[in-house]
Amino acid sequence: MQTRLKDLSAKKCVAMLEILSRDDIYRIHMASLEILEQVGVVFKHKEALKIFEDAGAIVDHRRELVKIPEHLVKWALDKTPRQVDLLARNPHHNLRLGDGHVHYTNGYGADHVIDFETGQRRESTIKDLEDFTRMADYFDNVEYVYPSIFPRDVPKAIVDRYIYLALLRNTSKHCANSFLDLDGFRDIVKMATILVGDEEEFVRKSAILDTNATSGPPLKYAEHTVACIIENGKYKMPATIESAALSGGTAPVTIAGTLAQMNAENLAALLLYQIVGPGTPIIYGTIASNLDLKTGIPAVGSPECGLINVALVQIAHHYNLPFYGTAGVIDAKVPDEQAAIETLQNVLLTALAGGDFIHDAVYSILETGLTACHEQFVVGYEIVDRVKRIVQGIEVTDETLALDIIKDVGVEGSYLKQRSALRHTRKHLLQEHWQPTISDRLPRNIWASKGSRTILQNAKDKAREILENHKPEPLDRDVEARLGSFIKEVAKKKLSMTGVM
Amino acid sequence: MASEDILRLVRRAVADGDPERAEELTREAMTKGQPPLGILESLVTGVRELGEKFGKGELFIPDLIMGGQAMKAGSEVLKPALKGQDKERMLGTILIGTVKGDIHSIGKDIVATMLESEGFEIHDLGEDVQDEAFVKRVKELNPDCLGLSSLMTMTMPAQRDVIEALGREGIRNNVKVLIGGAPTTRQWADEIAADGWAGDAVSATKEAKRILGN
Numbered sequence: 001m002q003t004r005l006k007d008l009s010a011k012k013c014v015a016m017l018e019i020l021s022r023d024d025i026y027r028i029h030m031a032s033l034e035i036l037e038q039v040g041v042v043f044k045h046k047e048a049l050k051i052f053e054d055a056g057a058i059v060d061h062r063r064e065l066v067k068i069p070e071h072l073v074k075w076a077l078d079k080t081p082r083q084v085d086l087l088a089r090n091p092h093h094n095l096r097l098g099d100g101h102v103h104y105t106n107g108y109g110a111d112h113v114i115d116f117e118t119g120q121r122r123e124s125t126i127k128d129l130e131d132f133t134r135m136a137d138y139f140d141n142v143e144y145v146y147p148s149i150f151p152r153d154v155p156k157a158i159v160d161r162y163i164y165l166a167l168l169r170n171t172s173k174h175c176a177n178s179f180l181d182l183d184g185f186r187d188i189v190k191m192a193t194i195l196v197g198d199e200e201e202f203v204r205k206s207a208i209l210d211t212n213a214t215s216g217p218p219l220k221y222a223e224h225t226v227a228c229i230i231e232n233g234k235y236k237m238p239a240t241i242e243s244a245a246l247s248g249g250t251a252p253v254t255i256a257g258t259l260a261q262m263n264a265e266n267l268a269a270l271l272l273y274q275i276v277g278p279g280t281p282i283i284y285g286t287i288a289s290n291l292d293l294k295t296g297i298p299a300v301g302s303p304e305c306g307l308i309n310v311a312l313v314q315i316a317h318h319y320n321l322p323f324y325g326t327a328g329v330i331d332a333k334v335p336d337e338q339a340a341i342e343t344l345q346n347v348l349l350t351a352l353a354g355g356d357f358i359h360d361a362v363y364s365i366l367e368t369g370l371t372a373c374h375e376q377f378v379v380g381y382e383i384v385d386r387v388k389r390i391v392q393g394i395e396v397t398d399e400t401l402a403l404d405i406i407k408d409v410g411v412e413g414s415y416l417k418q419r420s421a422l423r424h425t426r427k428h429l430l431q432e433h434w435q436p437t438i439s440d441r442l443p444r445n446i447w448a449s450k451g452s453r454t455i456l457q458n459a460k461d462k463a464r465e466i467l468e469n470h471k472p473e474p475l476d477r478d479v480e481a482r483l484g485s486f487i488k489e490v491a492k493k494k495l496s497m498t499g500v501m
Numbered sequence: 502m503a504s505e506d507i508l509r510l511v512r513r514a515v516a517d518g519d520p521e522r523a524e525e526l527t528r529e530a531m532t533k534g535q536p537p538l539g540i541l542e543s544l545v546t547g548v549r550e551l552g553e554k555f556g557k558g559e560l561f562i563p564d565l566i567m568g569g570q571a572m573k574a575g576s577e578v579l580k581p582a583l584k585g586q587d588k589e590r591m592l593g594t595i596l597i598g599t600v601k602g603d604i605h606s607i608g609k610d611i612v613a614t615m616l617e618s619e620g621f622e623i624h625d626l627g628e629d630v631q632d633e634a635f636v637k638r639v640k641e642l643n644p645d646c647l648g649l650s651s652l653m654t655m656t657m658p659a660q661r662d663v664i665e666a667l668g669r670e671g672i673r674n675n676v677k678v679l680i681g682g683a684p685t686t687r688q689w690a691d692e693i694a695a696d697g698w699a700g701d702a703v704s705a706t707k708e709a710k711r712i713l714g715n
Contacts, residue, residue, distance in 0.1 A: 044604065044629065111654065111684060150654060180655040216604040222629075224602065224655075248563075249607045293561040296611045296702035297683070368683075 015354035016393070019307065020314050024256075028315060031260035032267060033070050040067035041219045041268040045226035048272060055275050066268070073267050076274040082320045084238045084281040086144055087208045089195070090172035090473055095143055097283060097356045098322030102391055104347075104361040104384050106136045107329070108146040109178065110372035114335075116463070121371055123152040128372065129166045131467055132364060135377055137171035138470040141384040142362045144174035148372055157494040160184035161487045164191055169480065172473040176210055182227040185211070187490055189235065194482050203235060207281070212240040213273070214287065215265040217250040229269065233276030240324045241269040242285040246298055247308075249291030255304060259311050262288055283357060284316035285324030300329035300368050301342025306349035313353040322356040328363040328380065335376040335456055339366060344383050351391045361387075374467075378459035382438050389434035400428070438462055507533055508543045511575065515547025518567025520574040523547075527575040537582040544575040548618045562611060562702075569618030592619065593645035593713050595679075596638055598626030600659035605652035608682060611702035612648065619706050632659070632666040639667065639676055645713055648705070649695075651682040660685070661693040677712045681705055 020028070042064050043049060049066065053059040058067040083098035095103060113124045116131075129149035136142040147163045154162045160180055167175040168191075179185040192209050193202040202208075213229050216222050221229075232239060243262035245251035251258040266284060273280045289298050289305040299305070309325040316323035327346035332338035347361045362384050364377030394400075408420045415421040438458035440447060447453070475483075507530045514523035523544065530540045551568040554560045576583075595616055599609045606628050617623045624642060626634060639647060647667075649660045660680045667673040680690050681699040690698035697712040699705035709715075 109654075156655065156658060220604055222602070222604045246607065249611075291607070293563060294558060296562055296608065370683075 015313070015317075015352075016391070017310060017349065017352035017354075018314060019310050019353075025314055025318050028256065028260050028263060028311075029318070031257075032263040033073065035219070035261060035264040036068040036073065036268060037070065038067070039219060039264075040065045041221065041265065042066075043221050043226050043268075043272070044223040045221075045230070047230060048226045051230070051272070051275055055271075068268060068271060072271055076267070076271040077319055077321075079274045079278045080270065080282045080319075080321060081279060082322075084283055084322050085207050086174040086210060086238060087205055088144070088172060088174040089168065089208075089475070093144070093173040095174060097324075100354075102351050102355060102388075103143045103357045104141050104388075105144050105176070105357070105359050106132075106139075106142045106146050106362045106377070106380075107148050107360045107365040107369065107372075108176075109150040110148060110365045110370055111150045111152055112367075112371040113149065114366070114371060114373045116374050116467070124149045124372065125153045126151040126162055126166055129163065130170050131374070132372060132377065133167055133170035134470055134472055135364075135374070135463065135466050136362075137173060137472045138466045139362060139377075139381045141381050141388070142173070144176060145171045146176045146359065147178060148364055148377075150178070155495060156180065158487070158491045161187050161191065161490055164188050165483055165487060168195065168483070169475050170472050174208070174210075179211070179228055181224050182231060185228045185231055187486075191483055191486060194486060195479055206235040206237040209235075210238040210240065210283075212242055212285075213269040215243045215245070215262075215269065217243060217245040217265060218261060219265060219268075221265075221269065226272070229272050230276050232273065232280065236277040236280040238281040238283060239273050240283040240285045241266040241273070242287045242324065242326070245288040247288070247290035247304060248293050249296075251288070253290075255307055255311070258288065258290075258308065259315070262286060262308075262312070263315055282321055283324040284312070284319065284321040285326070285357075285359075286312050287326040287359075289329075298368055299331060301331040301338070301346065303345065305329070306346040309346060309350040309355060310353040313350065313355045316356075317354070325350040325355040325358045326360050327355070327358055328360040328383075329369060330363060330366050330376070331368060333367050333371070335366065335373050335379065335459075339376060340379055340383065343380055344387070347383060348387050348390065351387045374463040375456050375459040378438055378462045379455065382436065382455075382459075385437065386434060400432075508535065508539060511540060511543040512547040512550070515544055515568050515571040515575065516550050518551075518564055518571055520567070520571040523571035524574040524578055527578040531578065531582065537579045541576065541579055541583065544572045544579075545620065548572045548620075552618065562615075565618060566611075566614045569614050572618060592621050592710065592715050594622045594624070594642065595646045595648055595709065596624045596626065596635075596642055596644040596676075597648035597650070598630040598635060599628040599650045599652070600656050600663060601629055601631050602659060603651050603653055603656035604628050605650070605682075608652055608702060609648070609650035612650070612681065612699070612705040615702055615706050616648075616709055619710075621709065632663050635663045636666050636670055636672070639672060640670070644676060646677045646679055646709060648709075649678065649680045651680070651685060653682075654684045657682070657684055657689065660689075660695070664693055664695060679705070679709055679712060 049059050052066045086095040088094050113128045129151050132148035136145045177188050196202050196205050211232050213225050243265040245262045247258040251261045288308050289300045292299040309327045313323045327350040328343040330339045330342045343363045350358050363380040365372050405421050405424045409418045511526045514526050548568050551565050555565050597613050613623045613625050651657045677696040679697040680695040687698050697708045699708040
């Protein structure tokens, strides 16, 4: 793609958009501290309760409730690094979060797919995961890769391992994982150990993986989530803390109250990460939105979702932590205008706010994260491409003000004739003017003569081209073989235990 | 105040979603000698009005839930007077809970409240409920229907576990099982031999009525 804008991420981004004043941030922070001290957070895990108690929190063991004093929050924030490195199989794709740039990634976990050939909605498979991962590998706007698909044709007891192997085989970028339980977490660590060499090497390079803690709002963490937090103390791999509050359902209907509760949930998880693994890199995040109070299901493409993301960018940065946003998710059931509006609205808002890392930006999944669609993935790519240009902003220097060129061309001259102007244009065109991949800008007659194509038809062609031609950097043969036999061994054990095949 | 007026006010207190006022007016209606079944009818009509408006998209879930709470507040007052009579009105008893390993309550809570406002008697076991706890309560309560909620893909298998546990105890055929939650599908319900499936809170009421033959 030679005609693409160059070095989109090269320039440091400044926050162009703030919606909270300093006073607002302070009031939310204080409200969160009051929640942590007076209401507390439930951790459904006996060992965690003991750990909190030893650290100085007030613990009610019967209610599994932890009340957290301010000084512990402060201690934990002081322990947390300001930047987070994510390592990739190919070091060229290593990422640093918190250095002032906005980074983007794809969506997570669709269990249905709109079949690329038939157009029919069906359950997803491991082959779909490989296809979407290959597309994610191809798209330079996907800077690290989530499993877009949660395959339904692999037994749940072993699916985490198959997902990780499918990711590794189809992309050399950093892979985010899903762990359904502590066993899954441990097996993924074993697989990453095989990937990097040995255990010693893994402890050094644990950022080849990352983990997360999602709250079960209001103010609660599930047993398996807490177990994974504690296990991570051994490795200190980068961890995302992400409140899953739904304003109006599991958090107040008012966005300010939702933010105060989310922040309390996030800080409680951050504290546990720091107690069990001081210095664990933390990405401060959200997967929150509001509940649609007519249907009882989340409204993920809502303007409120965008506002929550922008506000939390400011709060994360107030704590000197990099931010992880979930913006770009879609309520629409088909890849239509609504789908594009929803992704663009919330990705643009979060990017303008300077969100360090935007999950679900290059989005490919319809229907509240349930149904993946190849065409939508290409549309998501194009949306992020536009957003990146906007976030790049306008550079004002002697060279870009171009006074000498303006003088050369003078009045009634042409920038398409004057040689110095043409040189200046050719030099700066690709830094200044964004070029579409699938959006149409042809004059009507040419557009008509080429078949009056829509953006979705163009997206489908692009997806087909990628699926047919893109070959990811292959996994080392020996490593692949060892991963394969590791999974087979796990499958044999797990499946004979449960009797599921 | 004319006697029909007080009944209208009872109905409106429910339709306005005002539990305190519904309770107060129910007491007043009793004092004024209104027959308990007539008062109950007003309470139920209030909820039914809300349900109709909700169905047309004119109201929100909290409106419906507050209406349900208002109806319940009124019925509590009537309870002693209605002994033996109120069961006729009830569509059935439903035991509900979120399965083990899953701490999500929101979907289950909405379903429970909507079923309650439709006239089902609801017993809520809460979240992260172990298989044995479901079985134990089914034995004690003998409900018409058991509702199993799972919001996460990883906890869906627990719905099967509960159904199998009921089978082992020989009580599977005593109760209809209704499963639901975002990741669940009709296909999954069929696979684990559940009697009904509801993908969202709103359709759960319809499905419960369907499998209970109401």
